[in-house]
Amino acid sequence: MRIAFLVNSIAGEASYYTTTALALAAIARGHEVCYVTPGDFIMRADDSLLVRAVVPPPKQKKADSFVATLHDGKWQAETIDISEVDVLFLRNDPSEDADERPWAAHVGAMFGRLAVERGVITVNDPDGLSRAQNKLYFQDFPQSVRPTTLISKNIDEIRDFIAAHKQGVILKPLQGSGGRHVFKIASNKESNLNQIFEAVSGEGYLIAQGYLPDATEGDIRLFLMNGKPLERDGTYAAFRRVPAKGEVRSNMNAAGTAAAAKITPKILEVADAVRPKLIADGMFLVGLDIVGDKILEINVFTPGGLPDVEQLYGVDFSPDVIAALEHKVAIRNNYGSSVPNRVLATL
Missing domain, CATH: 3.40.50.20 (Rossmann fold)
Structure with a gap:
């Protein structure tokens, strides 16, 4: 072919x-x-x-x-x-x-x-990709697997949201990838909040998500193919994206590194929860970025990391x-x- x-x-x-x-x-x-x-x-x-x-x-x-x-x-x-x-x-x-x-x-x-x-x-199916052009697509998945989220361009709404989340908030653009303009906000009293808001809102709407403390250890990128975890002989196409020291982002192009990841029943339950919509939208190959029992991102355009998986486990999933x-x-x-x-x- x-x-x-x-x-x-x-x-x-x-x-x-x-x-x-x-x-x-x-x-x-x-x-x-x-x-x-x-x-x-x-x-x-x-x-x-x-x-x-x-x-x-x-x-x-x-x-x-x-x-x-x-x-x-x-x-x-x-x-x-x-x-x-x-x-x-x-x-x-x-x-x-x-x-x-x-x-x-x-x-x-x-x-x-x-x-x-x-x-x-x-x-992936082009009609499905059309619906996934920005992170608003993420809101169509079950609430049980999503962090608490606000989408707005209003600074007062964002301040109120931050005030309600004592462990902090992640602020990022509605559109974009690769960790660009992603900030952790600890309090609505932060002196540079207005500057951060101006920088991020210049790209359009903002997403504010309740911070997940487990994210300090990075997130787990799990590949799904045909709606199911990509797996061979008990080894999953997955790895932990570990953030660099002092960095909130775990993206590989933001100095994140790859480490082995244990795929738990809880993570598989998260994959099960998103499977119906991914199949309905014709999403053949997808990368889920998971912290605990929540998904931070769903990469349906260019999920990357299969070479990292091969280096970590000696299993090349590309032929699969x-x-x-x-x-x-x-x-x-x-x-x-x-x-x-x-x-x-x-x-």
Whole structure:
């Protein structure tokens, strides 16, 4: 099969990315991969949909050399009709483009829908991703797995919320990822609260969440595939994201580090609670960020960390993800478009 990975940019790809691990796993299983960026879609006058794709050499085994090949610019981009792609894997992060290239932020969902209409299996389902463009999507999940939350642009509302939470509050933008503009507020008396409010509210609405004391040890990133925890022989695709000293954020791009994580029955209950909605929205591969029995974030766009899992446990889950895509392609070949993309995405 041919898998097209939609990424923010070719230059931005790295050897330690989960997308790289997935691409190499696909190549190892005899599949063809190509990379597409937000500016590479073409819709012609006859309504045909094409992509200008970077096609790496087929015999690639090492992540460093694979990414070096992507970066060297010696490849020739190919124009491919989208009907010649079996799976369009949407792996772009809208928040990365929101400021500099707002036109690019929602391209995956927009053209993903058109790809679905032309028979291409598209994961995660673009309609589901459209509903998940900001953290408001998180509020649709069961209240039992969410921290107490306020969403507002009103400083007085936020001050009252902080006053009601004696253990503190996490304040962050409604849109965005990677830990940008995330602050821990201990009291509504903090002298710089107004400045923090101005900095964060400049990006739009704010989320205030009751602080979870267990977060000092970091959160647990647990991968779900087809709505279920990704697991093989008792080992889960999961790790603890440990924040750097003096840092409230555990994001890996905020100097967080990966450590082994124990998956408890309580964590599996959290995964069970969110499963129905993830399946209903066609979310094939998802990362849950969990503290205790609460979810801090649900990453449905670019859940990363599979290479970290392999380093920690010696288990590479990338082939499992590709095998799941093979299964979906087999179903599509047998049943055609009678199985909607949103259903097929989580079968």
